[in-house]
Amino acid sequence: MSETEQADPQVPPLLSLRQRAEWIDANLEERLETIIPQIMREQGIDMWLLMAREYFEEPVIATMLDAKSMAARRRTILIFHDPGEGREIERLTVSRYGMADLFAPSWEPEKQPDQWQAVADIIAAREPDTIAINYSDLKAFGDGMTLSQYRLMTAALPEKYRDRIVSGETLAIRWLESRSTRELEMYPLVVRTAHAIIAEAFSRKVITPGVTTAEDVEWWYRERVSNLGLKVWFHPSVGIQRQGEDEMLRGDTVIQPGDLLWTDFGITYLRINTDTQHLAYVLKPDETDAPAGLRQGLANTNAVTDILRSHLKTDLTGNEILAAARKEAIAKGYDPSIYSHPIGFHGHGAGTAIGFWDNQDGDPRSEYRLFPDTAWSIELTTYADVLEWGDQRVDFRTEENALFDGEQVHFLDGRQTELALIPSD
Template sequence: MKKLLSLLLLLQVFITIAIAQQMPPILPLKERAALEDKLLQERLDNLLPTLMRKQGIDMWLIIAREYNEDPVIKTMLPATWLAARRRTILLFYDQGADKGVERLAVARYDIGNLFKGAWDPEKEPDQWKRLAALISERNPKKIGLNFSPHFGHADGLAKNEYDNLVKYLDKPQQKRVVSAEKLAVDWLQIRTDSELELYEQISQIGHNIIAEGFSEQVIKPGTTTTDDVMWWFRERVAELKLEAWFHPTVDVQRANPGAGDSQRSFAQRPAQEVILSGDLVHVDFGITYLKLNTDVQQLAYVLKPGETDAPDYLKKALATGNRLQDILTTNMTLGRTGNEALKAALAQAKKENIEASIYSHPIGYHGHGAGPAIGMWDMQQGVPGTGDYPLQPNTVFSIELNAKVNLPEWNNKEIRVMLEEEAVLTPTGMRYINGRQKELLLIPRQNKSGTYLAQ
């Protein structure tokens, strides 16, 4: 814990320097890896035992082969382990509250300081036979395996590995095999307090990059294309030694209802367009840092000659999108399923005459994370399976949605106010991690103080 606090203090120093230099606060790779490992150890020591006992699983096996990794095992390997090696088997056994959860690697190697190696091929050449012996010695009541009909994140056990395991288990042990779906989903979606503290800085990095990209330094009206800006975002992410977990989208909506409007289609990427004065520009952008992801959509207005602010009707359109965010987040309460939250939010939006589309999702180790789906763009009646999962505390969500707004000033054209921001579900409700967009970004920049406002 002391080492984790020291690394957090080091990160805070980088943040302070970054703010002074107006640069994103990003750790060098070595310090980044050390912090990732300390965060993982904290999760394994403190979070995992609670989750195993909550689900009533006293043994959890995670089995993967090199280049065919289980999505869960990738979140449990040290930062310097970029993949499983040969066949890697992690064994978790709950010895009770006094002794805690035993962590073994049924593999040729220790896995850092996190998992003690428990297989010596010189003594027992058969890896499966050794695993079966370890299971028999511990005699678990339930053996959780990663297979799931609903969550791909929790369905990482390959059929060959399952068949081999079952072949080596005796009949009583075979009857104790259960799906670890809920355990795997909760492990992936629930964040520790340390991770939530860091998530604010990660979200700020993403916001800073968007503000850079949506500025006069990058966009020259009449010259710069939406494709140019998309690739600027990719280059900027690479320059900062970060990763983009999806290729960004940049599109425009404008007064002319004919050609030259690249409003995003969910079914296909928008066409490349030259960005013009008077355009409403939209970005969908996400980064990966410290193994956590962001997913943000924001809007900018390109000022016409002589303008110093966006038109009031566009500000009102953004306010409608903000109101839809409020409706959704107030309906996201602990214990409610994703489908229940979706249904309640859409009903309330309809009463307020907001034409809404909601497609929010958990985010964390994965961009489209494990946990309750709250709609999809083509499933506004609810999402079977994943939408039936209840909302859990300390889960970070991408509050993703759009509101359709008619603009008489644009010849009664209908635009979509597409917004997305990260928020965490707490016992007292939803809280935006690093604020949300409540003012349009302006190109060229007029407001030097920033546009990311608290909830």
């Protein structure tokens, strides 16, 4: 990890497809052996049931498939059982197909054709006091149980076990938000890859002022990522702020000298995601640097970023962090909007959000508390009147990926502290 971003980062060597599969499976095994016991005992859950149908994977099961399993097969049912007294967590699969030796096969269709009865028999044999299934009114990541599967499962269960069913919402979030040691070791390299691609995009390799459009750069991103054998998890964005224009310009607008460029870009590599926003300035022919007002705008945003970082504390809610950070930033004269979020298996990941761009006053989704060893997109903006642009109000957005270790927020591959400069000739 590094607090300083390289000025001209290069795409690091990427793993082959076979190496990626080996890494994914090793990481999954580590997660199952370490995170599952931790979160089940933390939440006081004896048994956790997960169910998905082919091509309709729920968010948690999608992250538990081995590297050769592209989707759930027919109906995939996974069961975690804590027998207590510190004994090893059982990992069972009640499915027709195996799960790369990560789960013990626990159904013989030839002897018991009814898959739901097989689940009921496993439950009865273990007598769990609590049975978690994924349903939630608030969190999409914890709402993977479908109505049809719930009906079929409970129809096969004796009534006494139905009364022991509880929500697995927090288990689902804890599984998804917790980062393994392998992920923490690899994440800086994944972010470095994204930073290097952005550095290429914001250069004369890609942008010819007076010719290239914002949309051209967006599609260059898509081609570049595809050629690297990677994926984007959202279509890249490129916007233009221009003196005399009130709104962000996009699409077929041609990039010109004097423009402030913004990009929002994220890749998926080894099942983990990045999410980055950077700024660049297109130099006019007689310029060697961006106007002072634009440079100060980025500095303001970084100052608010540091304020926000200082308020991330274990067990605080996202709403508490948002309120404290905004209060301090505003008191210091900044005009902020904060909308940071967890990142990991999903770009907008499981966990508590710290603000939303359209809600700076607190949100029910942000009453969840902050946990250590979680990865973050530290995302926000500040607004400032730029003297050189006739006191035009300019939006200085930033987004960098970081780790919260329980005490501090560490950038995974530094952050942008200087505007990228693109020569016009």
